[in-house]
Amino acid sequence: MAATSDDPRAFITDEVKESLTTPDFDMWHYSREQCVYLIEYMFREQGFVEAFQIEEEILETFLHTVRHNYHETPFHNFHHCFCVTQMLYCIIHACDEVEFFLTPLERLSVMVATIIHDLDHRGLNNNYHINSRSDLAINYNDQSVLENHHCATGFRILQRPRCNILQHLSLEDYKFVRKTVIACVLSTDMGKHFSQRSQWRAVVAEFNPEDATHREWLCRMMVCCSDISNEVRPWWVSRPWATNLMEEFFAQSDREKIEGLPVMSFMDRDQAQLEAGQVGFIENILRPLWQEAAELLPELQPFIERINENLAHWVMFMQHKRSQILLHVVEESHKPGISFNAGDVIVRMGEISSKMYFLRAGTVEVRAEDMTTVWDTMGQGAFFGEVGAFKGIPRTANIVAKTQCEILVVGRDDVLELLDGYPNHVRFIEDICTERLEKHAKRQEAAELAEHDLIEFAG
Ligand SMILES: [Zn+2]
Incomplete structure (x- = not known):
């Protein structure tokens, strides 16, 4: 497609396209509107438009509708959706095995999953919904409340004829995409993180690309890794996300205090420690997940090196902060x-x-x-x-x-x-x-x- 000056895609130069395939991509330079066109480009570049006869107007309407169904929350907003989708795109580009292991229909499914994975997130987590007995918690019987809701919202958008990018799939293919997308989005429930990882390790130990269940596990892992991938990005790109997440946590815990609901200490502005929290999250959750993914996809190794660099930054800041607090305690002794x-x-x-x-x-x-x-x-x-x-x-x-x-x-x-x-x-x-x-x-x-x-x- 030739770019004209009033083409909203004109900003997608060859340089941008190249950068889009790497975790170094700095999405803070792009508006939410531009991110819509970047995702559209990723769809086209992967051949989905031709392979699944997706009409360009429908793709554009679908992506704009998705964008408008993300909220202006500090963290779970459309930029987060974009980051997760773009990281998935990086994984697909970095790892030859993905193309070898996954069918085009599976690759389409993971892409759709990342796009819809946090739809209609209002900045309140599953615990809040369950404890406050919200309508969503009642609808989904306290089971992966948000993830079920994000997924259902995504499929409701896809039901609209003007947004249905899956309209030309056979019923069988549609059902396959739907099943895979649901599995991937439900996997992003952090409450399932540790049990999923042990199952994943068992799959990796005997991974067989002929086995559809194994391939679905790979899809789920790719989406989960992408969902917690801010620390795979350069420090200046990842750093603001950590503050944004804390802002969202604090807003929730303030509300919980007012409503008399239980408050998790890591979300409480009076107790949470950003640096120590990040170190714990990277060491116990993010890095092990990526390391386990890299056992099957060894080309992810450079991504892990970046995680280690960012971890070193966080450790340094954590130690600095703790040193300051320690100094303050010693100063209070009034020793000369x-x-x-x-x-x-x-x-x-x-x-x-x-x-x-x-x-x-x-x-x-x-x-x-x-x-x-x-x-x-x-x-x-x-x-x-x-x-x-x-x-x-x-x-x-x-x-x-x-x-x-x-x-x-x-x-x-x-x-x-x-x-x-x-x-x-x-x-x-x-x-x-x-x-x-x-x-x-x-x-x-x-x-x-x-x-x-x-x-x-x-x-
Ligand atoms: Zn997410």
């Missing part, structure tokens, strides 16, 4: 700070001491034995000395003030007294301690190897 000038040695490698240091202001460097190699830099809010204080191990590095610093120096017993009643803070210090000891062991190992190589070389 000690000033250090740039270049002062604060901690000397090999010394034995049970003192811990909390950096109120300034920057320090972690230096090697030679005092010139810089292993790390730490800024305001960081703490150090915990290895000596908690493990009784001689100092494993030199700490040198890089700038003027103000530091709270606290003995081990005082730290424990201050943190009495804050088991999370103590655990945090212990975790950092373990992490740093592991780093130290690796450095020593590397140094020994280097020394060995030198001797070998000299010998």
